[in-house]
Amino acid sequence: MTKKRSHIYLDYSATTPVDPVVTSVISEHLTTTIGNASSIHAFGRTAKVVLEESREVVANSIGAEPSELFFTSGGTEADNHAVIGAALAQQRDHGKNHIVVSSIEHHAVLHCVEYLLRSGFTASYIPVDKDGLIHTKEIEKLITRQTCLISVMHSNNEVGTIQPVGEISELAKRFGITFHSDTVQSIGKIPVNVNNLGMDLLSISAHKIYGPKGIGAIYIRKGTNLDALLHGGSQERKNRAGTENIPLIAGFAKAIELADVHRGKVFTHVSSLKSTLKKIIAQSLSGIIINGDGADALPHILNISLDSTIYDVESESLLLNMDLQGVAVSSGSACTSGSIQPSHVLNAMGRDVKTTQATIRFSFGKFTTMEEVEQAGKIFVSIVQSLPRKKGSN
Ligand SMILES: Cc1ncc(COP(=O)(O)O)c(C=O)c1O
The missing domain is CATH 3.40.640.10 (Type I PLP-dependent aspartate aminotransferase-like (Major domain))
Structure with a gap:
């Protein structure tokens, strides 16, 4: 196979x-x-x-x-x-x-x-x-x-x-x-x-x-x-x-x-990919936490957690589902022997363990197209929408 x-x-x-x-x-x-x-x-x-x-x-x-x-x-x-x-x-x-x-x-x-x-x-x-x-x-x-x-x-x-x-x-x-x-x-x-x-x-x-x-x-x-x-x-x-x-x-x-020659152009490109993906996700899903959104941040990283009071899912399953549908993303944190460790970064930022364990990092580059980001956004939204919700979270 x-x-x-x-x-x-x-x-x-x-x-x-x-x-x-x-x-x-x-x-x-x-x-x-x-x-x-x-x-x-x-x-x-x-x-x-x-x-x-x-x-x-x-x-x-x-x-x-x-x-x-x-x-x-x-x-x-x-x-x-x-x-x-x-x-x-x-x-x-x-x-x-x-x-x-x-x-x-x-x-x-x-x-x-x-x-x-x-x-x-x-x-x-x-x-x-x-x-x-x-x-x-x-x-x-x-x-x-x-x-x-x-x-x-x-x-x-x-x-x-x-x-x-x-x-x-x-x-x-x-x-x-x-x-x-x-x-x-x-x-x-x-x-x-x-x-x-x-x-x-x-x-x-x-x-x-x-x-x-x-x-x-x-x-x-x-x-x-x-x-x-x-x-x-x-x-x-x-x-x-x-x-x-x-x-x-x-x-x-x-x-x-x-990288130095193209830095300005790439910065503009990945910034617009990030804001488009953010918009697609924020418009369609509730219970989304955009990690690091309140600070000055790199233009090509979008790190999203699903609120653990609403969703009962782990990064690994989100990641595998995205991969099955043809989109390669990361949990952002270290992967040891195939299982994802809770992120020490999100932990230091005060997120609860359950939320850190339901996190996906999207990161873009100069070869990423707007069409790819739009497609990935739709796939992510449909995966999250199909997740069972915790009782009383609607
Ligand atoms: C912030 C940071 N430091 C260090 C490293 C390690 O770099 P390398 O993969 O070249 O050993 C990485 C790689 O992911 C990184 O993101």
Whole structure:
């Protein structure tokens, strides 16, 4: 039996299709740039040129110096390097062992903090309001003399809320604390510039911007005290050992270049897709909660919960029904061994467990059409309308 394939892809926050222009750059380098960038012969030197040109493109895109930009295997590695690398360096050099982290970070950050907790660190979690927004004064309350790192994502992958990262940077600077921001979901969608936002460490990933999976970067502001995680070679100026993947790096550079060129146009396009879908759903269904709707948010994410006092349904069943009808969406939260975990993000926003478990995330991109969104909206409405309602909820 062949598995029925989804025809409408509305899961761009999970990953994006690779832009054909990027694919051709990668495939060109796979066949022609065969050298190791550390080799001193001509093949190696050619690879090194591609590596450094790509570094310049990615660094320029975020307003960084090329010497402050290091390639990684993706956003997860960049987050690991930032959080663990900064914490270990600060503990060793200054005896500090306290981390302040937002309660709605991606697990790539939260699980690093949990790892550090097992090694003698302590952590405080920044609360968010009902829209998933962090208030900077809440951070100040958590800072102690032992605080060595603040980590707050620029925008959230589940609900899209954009955080006041510039303000948080200023606070961190005032207290002399290293500040990391995960900008994986923001890059290519909204402006991210390390000079305007002021973070010391930043994580990015190529596969959220029509680039390949398995490649990303960490920005390390000059002078930031950070340990390397990977050892065994002097690549990336000893910040990240391992032979550089030149085809993926060149593809990443092309992807970020294209994202910058088309950002305004794509922003307008996905914003109108989001408002159309919102309208279709809000006009036809009651008991709908649009998560993060009251805050400044990314234009391409629409996260919807069904009120648990009215509906008795779980994300998994909504998702499977959508998939059966040819629409790929996400629950937004982590999926472990095939079952969906209640979202820590919605939980931090104060939603009850039942409601967090009846949540769908739609996310759009530059290849999504208005027709697809209209069709997906109608399918979602008909699935929800066919659900049994709890007694007394009409
Ligand atoms: C906010 C955020 N941080 C980190 C990651 C991890 O990035 P990668 O998949 O490149 O490891 C993701 C991916 O979903 C993300 O959304």
